[in-house]
Amino acid sequence: EAGVAQSPRYKIIEKRQSVAFWCNPISGHATLYWYQQILGQGPKLLIQFQNNGVVDDSQLPKDRFSAERLKGVDSTLKIQPAKLEDSAVYLCASSYAAFEQYFGPGTRLTVT
Amino acid sequence: QKEVEQDPGPLSVPEGAIVSLNCTYSNSAFQYFMWYRQYSRKGPELLMYTYSSGNKEDGRFTAQVDKSSKYISLFIRDSQPSDSATYLCAMRDGGATNKLIFGTGTLLAVQP
Numbered sequence: 001e002a003g004v005a006q007s008p009r010y011k012i013i014e015k016r017q018s019v020a021f022w023c024n025p026i027s028g029h030a031t032l033y034w035y036q037q038i039l040g041q042g043p044k045l046l047i048q049f050q051n052n053g054v055v056d057d058s059q060l061p062k063d064r065f066s067a068e069r070l071k072g073v074d075s076t077l078k079i080q081p082a083k084l085e086d087s088a089v090y091l092c093a094s095s096y097a098a099f100e101q102y103f104g105p106g107t108r109l110t111v112t
Numbered sequence: 113q114k115e116v117e118q119d120p121g122p123l124s125v126p127e128g129a130i131v132s133l134n135c136t137y138s139n140s141a142f143q144y145f146m147w148y149r150q151y152s153r154k155g156p157e158l159l160m161y162t163y164s165s166g167n168k169e170d171g172r173f174t175a176q177v178d179k180s181s182k183y184i185s186l187f188i189r190d191s192q193p194s195d196s197a198t199y200l201c202a203m204r205d206g207g208a209t210n211k212l213i214f215g216t217g218t219l220l221a222v223q224p
Binding site: 004031033040041042043044045048055056091093095100101102103104105106108 | 116118120153154155156157158161200202209210211212214215216217
């Protein structure tokens with residue numbers, strides 16, 4: 001079974017630029033999550049999708065972050081404009097059952 | 113006060129030692145408790161999960177939950193250098209969403 005795919009793996013941008021991350025979940029997983037993991041911290045949920053509907057985006061900074069999951073499969077997370085404090089690893093996860101979330105390798109973003 | 117507290121370490125032990133990793137939490141609504149392992153530059157992977165209080169064993173790993181003390185533990189017996197990673201505790205309530213709250217992670221190094 002193929003795992004969660006994410007791209008790019010690494011991205012360096014200057015502040016005020018925009019960036020987009022892509023995620024392809026495990027086939028058949030209806031629930032998709034985007035997490036932000038700042039160095040030295042645990043992952044923090046940004047947004048959760050159930051199929052193509054948003055379940056929870058309470059911690060998504062909506063003035064600069066946006067996410068979509070078209071057709072209930074792939075998802076993109078966008079930051080526009082980026083700030084220095086957005087430097088982090090952005091993890092995508094998907095799940096079928098309630099407990100087990102499968103994580104992708106993450107995209108490491110550096111904002112200079 | 114953070115909802116989930118975890119000692120960041122680092123924790124260094126010799127090969128074969130018993131390792132004890134711990135988290136405390138403040139939200140009494142948490143019912144599901146998980147431990148994830150995260151290797152450097154990889155996404156977290158689920159090691160174990162438990163529901164409510166009690167113990168659960170899987171090979172060299174034992175998870176314990178004490179809801180009365182709001183305290184969870186992960187024990188690793190006969191630790192191996194391949195166990196060197198960051199260990200993240202995570203927990204959720206019994207609600208419809210699968211929102212996980214993570215600890216900051218404990219960095220473990222097992223010395224050969």
